[in-house]
Amino acid sequence: MSAEEWQIIWFTAWVSALSTIIILPFGLGVAWLLARFKWPGKSLLETIVSLPLVMPPVATGLILLKILGRRGAVGGFFHDHFGFDFVFTWRGVLIALGVMSFPLLVRSSRLAFEGVDPRLEQIARTLGAGDWRVFFTISLPLASRGILGGMLLAFARALGEFGATIMLAGNIPGQTSTLSLAIYQSVQIGQDADAFRLLGVSVALAFMAVWWSECLLRRKTR
Amino acid sequence: MSLILKNILLPLAAFNLEVNAEIQGRVTAIFGPSGAGKTSLLELVAGLRSPKSAFIELNGRVLTDVSQGLFVPTRHRGxxxxxxxxxxxxxxxxxxxLCYGQKSGGDKAPLFTFDRIVEVLEIKSLTQRGVTELSGGEKQRVALARALLASPVLLLLDEPLASLDRKLKARIIPYLARIRDEFGVAMLYVTHDRFETLALADEMIVLIDGKVAQTGPVREVFSRPANLQVASLFTVETILPGRVVKNENDLLTVAVGSSLLSAVPQALPANSSAVHVCIRAEDVVVARDCDSPNSARNHLPAIIESLAREGPLVRVELNCGFNLSALVTNQSCEEMNLKSGDNVTAVIKAPHVHLIPR
Incomplete structure (x- = not known):
């Protein structure tokens, strides 16, 4: 495998892992709110969180492009105040992967939190624990297996992301090119052997992540 | 301890929980059938449920006052x-x-030390184990110790022995008694078991369908159920309709079927003549012949209809013009050679004939 290919593999794994870690606190927060509380507009949040699962990824990418572009509300703010851009940079890749894998993290984590007996949280309160202590010493450890499973699913989803990434970050070799973008490009220019090598790598990575995740999630429900 | 429960109103699935009670006892049993709202009442005191209306005060400190919008969070209730x-x-x-609740009580001295509680409840050898490796009785003691280590003012126990078998129950009760006696912690003890209540509680609240049916010292409530519902809850074996036919020198004569019974008026309203006659099986003495005089007022000729063993006791079903249950020990049964069809005398003291107005 060429140095360029190694760079693509390394970049993809690294940016997928980073995006999973970045969405983790937000994903846990949303999952916790959905699992434990009732409030008006809850179903709206549930729907919005799940949208990237069912919307065409390219459409999600287009929405992100409009928001994060230099003329978009968020993109413009970051360009003016911090002097960096999202579009056509690795940061764009990071955000596209994070948004696309967010629903998987939230769904698994929510199920994991719902599986924690609320009675244990109540008892912790009678023992003098406040909300944060209850969350970090009871709810989170008891849900950890399901959350880890969700993180692996999110990571696997990020590895394979294509549509939103190409919309927001383009396919710039050495900068924003991920495994799936590189495979697509190799096929486009007729270098099938390169495409198959990268295909093998992405299958192996995805297989390991999903398999491990399934193991964790299955043991949780037993 | 003083726990005031005023204007409690909590809608439950089948009825409203409505309670007004002042609790002074060191150990107070909340006694009632399953689904009477006992657990919900505990959860209200613990602050785990929000009632529609309630005023809850523990030792002079208001914990819940819905009308003032006051609600002390669970973790600050003690x-x-x-x-x-x-x-x-x-x-x-x-x-x-065990240590979970101990840490956060940092600012005030704990009521009891870890070592002391672990010693009293005999769980020292278990501390390194995982909780899934514990037996039912061990779990029970660990749960008790964990609650105690948080230095509570009041301990709420929800049927702590219900999941244990009879033998284990008998082993755990002394531990609960030790908590009561050595640590002096007040307890609200939810149960539907008469034996547990007698062994541990000094006062009791009888809860039926979300309403307080009776309150008072344990022995008094058990021997004088306020109404038919409470009486049937206590498994008073014999409950019969009767009629007061005579009142002489504070001794009542009650007609039950064709028999006459003597009873003490107790708390019976003066003018009630239609009554329920309640007699507990353990208050009935079975005698072969009654030649020798004794102080009991009621001697009823009876025929034994059946005998059934219940652990160390034998339940004797008698027919003395009406059906009457008696509990005698195995030994007595054997020595007297009791058999179905035998003619015997049922002896009941007048104070054991309890009357409830109809």
């Missing part, structure tokens, strides 16, 4: 809670479970 399933934290060891 109330320990041992639920029926014990709810030990499955991901922590026994020691970590």
């Amino acid at each position: 109330v320990g809670y041992v639920p029926q399933d014990m709810a030990l934290f499955p991901h922590l060891t026994v020691r970590q479970n």
Whole structure:
């Protein structure tokens, strides 16, 4: 495998892992709110969180492009105040992967939190624990297996992301090119052997992540 | 301890929980059939449920006052809670479970030390284990110790022995008695077991369908149920309709079927003549012949209809013009050679014939 290919593999794994870690606190927060509380507009949040699962990824990418572009509300703010851009940079890749894998993290984590007996949280309160202590010493450890499973699913989803990434970050070799973008490009220019090598790598990575995740999630429900 | 429960109103699935009670006892049993709202009442005191209306005051400190919008969060109530399933934290060891509540009580001296509680409840050897490796009785003691280590003012126990078999029950009761006596912690003890109540509680509240049916000292409530519902809850074996036919020198004569019984008026309203006659099986003496005089007022000729063994006792069903249950020991039964069809005399003291107005 060429140095360029190694760079693509390394970049993809690294940016997928980073995006999973970045969405983790937000994903846990949303999952916790959905699992434990009732409030008006809850179903709206549930729907919005799940949208990237069912919307065409390219459409999600287009929405992100409009928001994060230099003329978009968020993109413009970051360009003016911090002097960096999202579009056509690795940061764009990071955000596209994070948004696309967010629903998987939230769904698994929510199920994991719902599986924690609320009675244990109540008892912790009678023992003098406040909300944060209850969350970090009871709810989170008891849900950890399901959350880890969700993180692996999110990571696997990020590895394979294509549509939103190409919309927001383009396919710039050495900068924003991920495994799936590189495979697509190799096929486009007729270098099938390169495409198959990268295909093998992405299958192996995805297989390991999903398999491990399934193991964790299955043991949780037993 | 003083616990004031005023204007409690909590809608439940089948009825409203409505309670007004002042609790002074060291150990107060909340006694009632399943689904009477006993657990919900504990949860209200612990602050785990929000009632529609309620005023709850513990030792002069208001915990809940819905009309003032006051609600002390659970963790600041100083109330320990041992639920029926014990709810030990499955991901922590026994020691970590025990210490969970201890840490956060940092500013005030603990009521009792870790070593003392572990010693009294005899769980020292378990502290390094995971909670899934414990037996039912061990779990129960660990849950109790965990609640105690948080130095509660009041301990709420939700049927702590319900999931244990009879033998284990008898082994745990002394531990609860020790908590009561050595640590002096007040307890609200939810149960539907008469034996547990007698062994541990000094006062009791009888809760039926969300309403307080009777309150008072345990022995008094058990021997003088306020109404038919309460009486049937206490498994008073014989409950018969009767009629007061004579009142002489504070001794009542009650007609039950074709028989006449003597009874003491007790709390019976003066003018009631239609009554329910309640007689507990353990208050009925079975005699072969009654030649020798004794102080009991009621001697009823009876025929034994059946005999059934209940552990160390034998339940004797008698027909003395009406059906009457008696409980005698195995030994007595054998020595007297009691058999179905035998003619005997049922002896009942007048104070044991309890009357409830109809």
